[in-house]
Amino acid sequence: xxxxxxxxxxxxxxxxxxxxxxxxxxxxxxxxxxxxxxxxxxxxxxxxxxxxxxxxxxxxxxxxxxxxxxxxxxxxxxxxxxxxxxxxxxxxxxxxxxxxxxxxxxxxxxxxxxxxxxxxxxxxxxxxxxxxxxxxxxxxxxxxxxxxxxxxxxxxxxxxxxxxx
Numbered sequence: 001x002x003x004x005x006x007x008x009x010x011x012x013x014x015x016x017x018x019x020x021x022x023x024x025x026x027x028x029x030x031x032x033x034x035x036x037x038x039x040x041x042x043x044x045x046x047x048x049x050x051x052x053x054x055x056x057x058x059x060x061x062x063x064x065x066x067x068x069x070x071x072x073x074x075x076x077x078x079x080x081x082x083x084x085x086x087x088x089x090x091x092x093x094x095x096x097x098x099x100x101x102x103x104x105x106x107x108x109x110x111x112x113x114x115x116x117x118x119x120x121x122x123x124x125x126x127x128x129x130x131x132x133x134x135x136x137x138x139x140x141x142x143x144x145x146x147x148x149x150x151x152x153x154x155x156x157x158x159x160x161x162x163x164x165x
Contacts, residue, residue, distance in 0.1 A: 007056040013047030013072070016040040016054070026056070029063050036065065043069045049085075050076040071116055074135040081108045087139045103142045106151070109133060110163055126164045130155055 007025055016037050026033050044052050053070035079087055082102035113128035122128040130152055137148035
C-alpha cells in the first residue's frame with residue numbers, strides 16, 4: 001500500500017516558484033524542486049496572469065510525483081476572454097453612463113463552460129453554461145449585448161439550444 005502526500009498550491013500561471021513550506025516538503029523527499037516548478041510553469045503557461053490551483057501528489061515510498069493542474073475561477077476566465085485585468089467600473093465611468101466593461105459572445109461562454117465542466121456539479125453543458133452566465137451576472141459585463149440574467153432566461157426558454165448539441 002503506497003502512501004501519498006498532496007501539496008496544494010494556488011499559483012500565478014507561468015510564474016510558480018517554491019515558497020519556504022513547499023521547498024522544505026519537496027526537499028524532504030529529495031525531489032528536484034527546480035524541475036517540478038519548471039513543469040508547473042510549462043503546464044500553466046496558458047493561464048499567465050491568472051491564479052491557478054495546482055496539486056503535487058508525491059508517493060512517499062517511491063519518491064515519484066504527479067502534477068495536477070486545475071483551472072482558474074470562472075471570473076478569471078471571463079476577464080481573460082474580454083482581455084481585461086479588472087472587471088470594475090469607476091465612479092467617473094458610472095457618472096458618464098458606462099454600465100459594462102465588455103461584451104462576451106455566447107461562443108466564449110460555451111468555451112469557458114466546456115473548460116470548467118469537470119469542476120462543475122452540472123449534469124450537462126446547458127447547466128454548465130448557466131453556471132458561467134451566473135458568474136457573468138455578478139460582473140459588470142454584458143453577454144450578446146444583454147444582461148447575463150436575460151441570457152439565462154433565453155437559455156431556459158431554449159433559444160440557445162443549438163449550441164449545446
